[in-house]
Amino acid sequence: MRIPSHSPLLPTRRSCPLRLLTLAAATAFAVASLASTGLAEEDLSPEVQAQIADILSIKDTFTPAEQKMSSNLVFLARQARGENIGVAAARLLSGPVPESVQVDVRAKKVSGKLRTAVTALGATILSADKPNGRLSVSVAPATLTDLAANDAVLSVRTPGRPTTNVGSLATQGIIGHRTKQATAQTGFNGAGIKVGVLSDTASPTRVAALIASGDLGPNTIVLPGQSGGAGSDEGTAMMEIVQDMAPGAQIYFATAFSGETGFANNIKALADQGCSVIVDDVSYSNEAAFQDGIIAQAVNEVTGRGVLYFSSAANSGNIAHGTSGTWEGDFSNGGTYTTPVNSGNTKTYQVHRFQTTPSAQNYDVIKVLGNTYFDFTWSDPLGTSANDYDMFVLDTTGATLKAFSVDTQNGTQDPIEEVAAVNQGGNYNAPAAGDRVVFVKTTAAAARALRLDTNRGQLTIATVGSTKGHNAAANTVSCAATFWDSAKTGTKAFNGASNPCETFSSDGPRKVFYNPNGSAITAGNFLFGTGGGVTLQKPDVTAADGVVTATPGFKPFFGTSAAAPHAAGIAALIRSARPNLSNGQILNVLLNTSLDNEAPGVDPTGGYGVLNAQAAMQAVLQFPAQ
C-alpha cells in the first residue's frame, strides 16, 4: 500500500508577517503548582502542565462558530487574522499560513443558498454529497470561521487522510489460493460477473497498456472522470490481481481518493453499474472506529443490494507479531490537574492512565514512528459528542509540548482528535520515536472507551484492534495478508499452518458501540470493561500479497491492498458458478473452506484463515444451479 504523492493537506504556501510571541515571552507563564491527586511521578512536567493549561484556556474562548471546527483550523484561522492564540500555541505554530486549505464541511442541508454563501467567501466547492449533507471545500484560512458561522453548517473539519493498504504476468496467488485448479476443474472463471475496484488511481494510459498486454480484459471500464488522475496506479495493480484470479470477470474502477464523500459515492456508482463484487484498499484516517461512518454506510447500502464487499484490513500492525500501533481501552483516571493560567484563573483537567501495572503511566510512547499523524477517538456518537477529550504529544522526556488537538465536543461534534506533522498541515513539531501521547478530558466528561491510532507506528503500550472503519465493518469481508511464499517453499498452494500473516497486517477484533444512525447498541454502556457494544470478528480471511504485477511500482505488490483483490477474485468465481447464492451463503463457504493460519481456530490476526478457492468452488457446486 502506498501513501499517495498528492495530499489534500499540501496547500500552497506563502510568507506572511505574523505577530509572533517569542519564546522569551513564555517565561511569563505562571509555573504550575502540582495541585493534583493521584499524579504519577514526573508524567507531566510543570512546564508542560502550564502549556496544556494555556492551550485549554484558549479553547475556552472558542466562539460558537469555532466550536464547530477542528481545533487546528481554529488556530490557523486566528493566525491568519492576527488574533490571539496564546503563548504555547504560538510557540508551536510559528510557520507561514497557507493561502488555502481543503476542509470537509458537514451541513444540515447542501442547499443552493449554502453553496452561494460558500462561494461568496471566495471558497471553492470541490465536491458535494447532498444525501449526506457534505461538501469538500478549498478556503482561505482567514475565512474559515465565517464558513463555520453559517447556520446551515454543522462542522468544518480537516479532511481524513487516505492511504492505500499495494507481457502479461500472473499473480502467484492463483497457485497459492488454488484458483487455477478451481477454474480448470469447474470451468467457471468469473464470466458474467462485474467486479468493481476502488483505490487511488487507474490512469487511462496504464489501463490501456494492460489491456494490450492481456493483463486486463478488453472490456475493462474506468468510470468516467473517476480514474483518480495522476498517481501510483495502485488501482491497476489490484485490477490485475482480480483479473488473474477471475479471468472471465469484467473489471470496473473508480477512485476512492476523492474524499470520503467521493469514495462513498463511487462505491454506490460501481454497484449501480452492476458490480456484484466490489473491493477497495483505502483507509481514511478519521473514519470512526466505534460507529459506521459514511463509507461504511455506503458498504451497508450496496451489500443490502446483494453486493459482496471486500476491503483490505490495513497495514498498521498486530499484537501477535509485536507490531501494534493501536491502543484501545476504557478511560482510567490518572489524576486531576488544576493549573494556573495567565488570566489568573485555573484550568482543571483529568489525565488518562494508560497503564497501572507494572507501573502507573499516564502516557503512551511512540516506539516506532509510522505516518506522522495520530488519531484519538472515543465511544461517543458521531455528530453529537458531548464528552470533551483532548490529545497532547510530548517529547521523549515529557518536559516539552510538541503537538496538540483540542477540538470542542459539546454536543454537536464528532468524537475525534487528530495531531499531524507540520508538513501534513498540523502542529506536530519534529515527530520522533520516543514521543509521548497524553489524553486529557474535562472533569465533567464521562468515562468512555478510547482509541489511539498511530497510523502504522508502534506503541510501547499496545492492544489489538488495529483494523477499523469500513475496512472492518460488519458487512465488509476484511482481508489480512500473507506473503505468497510465506511457507518458503516456492509457488505452492497455501496450507494455512505454514502461512502466517505479514507482520504489518492489521488485526482485529472491531468493537462497535453505535448503530449507523447513532443510536446505542447497548444503551448506557459504552465501555470495553462492561461489555458494551458488539464485537466483530475482523479480519475475516487472509489472502496473498507480495505478488508480481505488470504495473510499475508494484513489483512486487505488498500489503493488505494486494490481499483484498485476491479475495474478490475468488468471490467472482463463486458468483459465476452459482449466481443465485446469497452473500451469507457465499461468505459461509469462504470462511468454512479457509485454511486455518496463525492461532488455532478463528483469531484476530488471520480471521478464519487463508482462502482456498478450490475447496470453496467444490462446496458451492453442491448448491443446486438455478
Add this chain to the structure above:
Amino acid sequence: MKIHSKLSAGLAAAGCLVLTSMFSPLASATDLFDFSGAITAGNSQALNDRLSRNGVQQDWINTEAYPGTIGSGTFNYLTFLFTPAQLGNGKFVQIEIEDPNPNVFASAYMNSFSSSNFQTNWLGDAGQSRDYAFGSIPPTPQDPRFFQVIVPTGSSLVVVLNTSSAAGLGEAFSLHVENFSDVSFSDVTAVPEPTSMALLGVGGLLGVVGVARRRRQRVA
C-alpha cells in the same frame, strides 16, 4: 520441503565443489533446486567487480534492464548450473533467495557467466539483497526476495550468488529455484532422466545433482 546440501570433504580438498543432495521426493513438479548454505572462501571464486543493485527485480516481461557494475571491489561468488535437459520445457524460471542480511546478491545468466564481462548472457537479477521489508512497522526483513527470468529454449541457466561486501562471506542464505512452462505457473511437462553427479574444476561452476529427478506431480 528444503533439500540441504553438504560438501564432500574429499573433493573440497581438491578445490572443487560437489553438491550432494539429501535427496527426498520433491513436492512439486516445478521445483528445480533448493540450497541452504553460505558463500565461503573455500567454495567460491574471487570477483573484482559486481552487478549494481538497482532496486529493480527482473520479471517475465523483462522489466529490468542490465544494471551495470559498480566498477571494482573484492567479492566472492558461486554458481549453480541447470542444463536444458533439467529445465525441460520450463523456461520460465523463478528464483527465491532468503537472507535477512544485505550481503548476498542473486543473478541469472544464460549458458555461462563471465567474471570479466557481467553483461554477457545476463538474464536478470534480484535488484537488491536481503529479504523484503515492506512497511514501516518496523522495516524488518521477513519475506524471501524473488525474481523471474526466461531462459531461451535450448539454453542452460546459471544462477550466480555473489557477496556484495566482506560481510557476505559466511552469511547464511537459502536459495530455491523453480521453473514453469508459462507465465501462469503451469507445471513443466518434460521430466528428464536423473543425471549423475557433475564434478567441476576450479571456477565455482556447480552442476546440481538430482534436480532433474522430479515427480510428475501437479503442484499441491
